[in-house]
Amino acid sequence: MKNIVIAAGYATRLGELTKNFPKPLLKIGDNTILGRMLDDIDKIPEIDEHIIITNHKFAPIFDEWVNTLHYSKPVTIMDDGTETNETRLGAVCDLLFAMDKLDIEDDMLVVAADNILEFSFKEFVDFAKEKGTSCIMCHEQPSIEKLQRTGVIVVDENMKVLNMEEKPQAPKSTWAVPPFYIYLKKDLDLVRHSVENGCGKDAPGNLAHYMVGHTTMHAWPMSAGRFDIGSLDTYYEAVDKYGKDRS
Secondary structure, three states: OEEEEEOOOOOHHHHHHHOOOOHHHOEEOOEEHHHHHHHHHOOOOOOOEEEEEEOOOOHHHHHHHHOOOOOOOOEEEEEOOOOOHHHOOOHHHHHHHHHHHHOOOOOEEEEEOOEEEOOOHHHHHHHHHHHOOEEEEEEEOOOHHHHOOOEEEEEOOOOEEEEEEEOOOOOOOOEEEOOEEEEOHHHHHHHHOOHHHOOOOOOOHHHHHHHHOOOOEEEEEOOOOEEEOOOHHHHHHHHHHHOOOOO
16 A cells, blocks of 8 residues: 655745745654644554655655665655645645656555554454455544545444535535545546546545546544644644644
8 A cells, every 4th residue: 555645736825934844844852743743653563654745846855865764664755746735636636647657556655744543443444454445534523614724534333434515505415524534446447537527626625526426435433633734823722732842
């Protein structure tokens, strides 16, 4: 299984902090946002490589960072060639770019690079193995306002996904979908042809939405919380909560 990290955004909402520096490599205590995630994923036996997709502007910074790592699995940095937020490929096209350039034919764990998690991805991988299907994560979200800004799913008693909507005005459940997915090898052809068949390009949830309509998928309820770093306020809140200082 390949661990594919989508890290090609420009984090414009963090202003000067990420004007010339990638958000996933911002420090949280003595580690980085992405480093904390890879520390966990690297321990999963099924994972045999970390593939980080970034942009041309930040690729040299990721290349330098990789030289400081000591993971048991190799880390590959992919440069998608874009240099501005206006010309970005979008998360789905970045994934397709990596699949094409690296000729990926394995199961894939696909993750966003700007979250701090209070659980292990091993639980998610084990769930996908048990179900034998591609999978998404989910968590209970009681706020209608927040549900209207994310993907929302309807599931049956076995957590099989029956329906998924992106940013619904009238959510059909309280199951929200964070940006973490497992796409099995048997579904990779669907992934490869998703955009040409009408899948949205930008948010990673667009692909999950498309896949729910074309193959069997199950949803794993997160066993603990996550912290999404999307603004300066949430970054400093994460530093205060998870790090010793703001250095």
